[in-house]
Amino acid sequence: MNLRKSSSSLSNPQRRLLLRQGGLLLAVVGTAALVTAQADDGMLSKASVHYQDKPHNGQHCSDCAYFIPGPSVQSPGSCRLVSGTINPTGWCQRFSS
Numbered sequence: 001m002n003l004r005k006s007s008s009s010l011s012n013p014q015r016r017l018l019l020r021q022g023g024l025l026l027a028v029v030g031t032a033a034l035v036t037a038q039a040d041d042g043m044l045s046k047a048s049v050h051y052q053d054k055p056h057n058g059q060h061c062s063d064c065a066y067f068i069p070g071p072s073v074q075s076p077g078s079c080r081l082v083s084g085t086i087n088p089t090g091w092c093q094r095f096s097s
């Protein structure tokens with residue numbers, strides 16, 4: 001197919017094919033984005049939620065509804081949403097009070 005043709009010079013079947021290919025490309029890109037958002041354990045990766053080891057605007061993991069505390073107040077815990085060890089003073093975009 002010649003992609004240099006303007007859309008007005010395309011026939012209906014050509015337009016349909018072009019739209020179908022565009023839709024397929026969007027589906028592939030969207031699926032790839034979802035896959036990279038998940039860590040190996042199926043939870044959200046730290047990178048996908050912009051996790052950081054320090055508080056953000058007074059919010060921190062130990063005050064978050066998803067935080068699972070460690071053995072002591074200051075020891076690392078875990079999270080119901082985000083994969084890996086979570087610092088009680090950390091924060092991510094999924095913070096929920």
Ligand code: SF4
Pocket residue numbers: 049051060061062064065066067068078079080081082086090091092093094095096
């Ligand atoms: S959702 Fe984010 S802010 Fe809340 S405990 Fe998990 S990592 Fe911390």
